[in-house]
Amino acid sequence: MxxxxxxxxxxxxxxxxxxxxxxxxxxxxxxxxxxxxxxxxxxxxxxxxxxxxxxxxxxxxxxxxxxxxxxxxxxxxxxxxxxxxQGEVCGTLRAGISINYALYRLPEVLASYHKKYPMVRMDIATGHSRHLYQQMLEGNMDIAVLRGEYPWDGTQFLLSQESICLIHSREYKDVPLSDYLYIDHRSDSALASLMARWRFENGVSGDTGSFVVDNITACLEMVKRGLGWALMPEIALDDFDGCVYPCTFENGEPFVRRTYIFCQRDAAELPQVQLFMNALKKNR
Known part of the structure; x- marks a missing residue:
């Protein structure tokens, strides 16, 4: 064999x-x-x-x-x-990147990294954080960028923290949320629970109607077209020119979403992995 x-x-x-x-x-x-x-x-x-x-x-x-x-x-x-x-940085980089980070931040990081270290073979997977987390537990990846809170006994760093924001088009600026449609997007159970909590605390728990789309990109496009309002992570709002309000809960706690770097302990010693972590931190 x-x-x-x-x-x-x-x-x-x-x-x-x-x-x-x-x-x-x-x-x-x-x-x-x-x-x-x-x-x-x-x-x-x-x-x-x-x-x-x-x-x-x-x-x-x-x-x-x-x-x-x-x-x-x-x-x-x-x-x-x-x-x-070997003297030159090479080898394989096995990384998992959450969909939202991959969409809005990863291209710039990878372009810079590949330019500096062209001999590194990049094996990059994107997906939902909960699925990538399972891959990390099974040892199928060296490093991952995950959004949300997950228990981990390896190397871990807080990469960023962003607000979850209430957004809608300018035409609804003075209209109560209860008067028009809520547009939801699929997310992990922890974030979905927090969004439900915020809606409940603000008296918009679904009586006025809502619908769900698969991802935040589709959700954002619908809000831009005046179909309704949504709760969106700040990472997706760079090009949004409507109304944006960072959310807080009833107790005054800000509604935030954290993004972490997770790394296997042994992989953290590999030069290509160390340098990728540095590139991610530099691009916070």
Missing amino acids: DEKDFELLRILDETRNITHAADKLYMTQSALSKRIKALERELGVEIMLRSRQGIRFTPAGEKVLAHSKAAAHEMEQLRRGLDSM
Whole structure:
């Protein structure tokens, strides 16, 4: 077995389907089937069963799969260790960036970082913070920029803090919120709960009607067109020319959203990760 076989087994485990695995591996189904048979002959065991519903690993196959994952991880660690020993900053940067930060701040950070360190291979994923947090817990990423509060025992820094703001178009400047539509956007449960609290405290808990969109960009565009009002993070409002009011709760506490850098303890020692953290902090 070699590294190509490790990748082949990983894709088969991920797809559980010969056709889909062949597509991902840029192989024909025939070539993939032949390689599986060759592996089984080499190992002296049957490693998977096939049916119309897909494939299943045999008990022996499960053991082979576990060992191949461990071997692939060891090879990756070896490469990363060797990369860190070289004079030029190189290696792989595995990062997860929350959607909002990726949309409004990340391009500038990455452009500057890549210009300074072109030898670094950037493996960047964007997504909802709750999903990226799970990836960090599973050790699939070195560093992440997450919005909201999550428990973490690795390296962590507060990157920024911004207000959650009430926004609407200027035509509604003197109109009570209860007289027109609330436009909501999907968010993590913690932020959604705080927004519901603010609406309740301000007597606009939904009786006047509302609708929900998938992201803050769509929400902002609807507010710009005078469809209603919304609660939006400050990060999204650079180009908004309507009315903006930072929110506070009934007890006087400001309604804020915090963004953090999360980093794996061992990854924090890698030059490419350290320098990426510095770039993020510089661009607060």
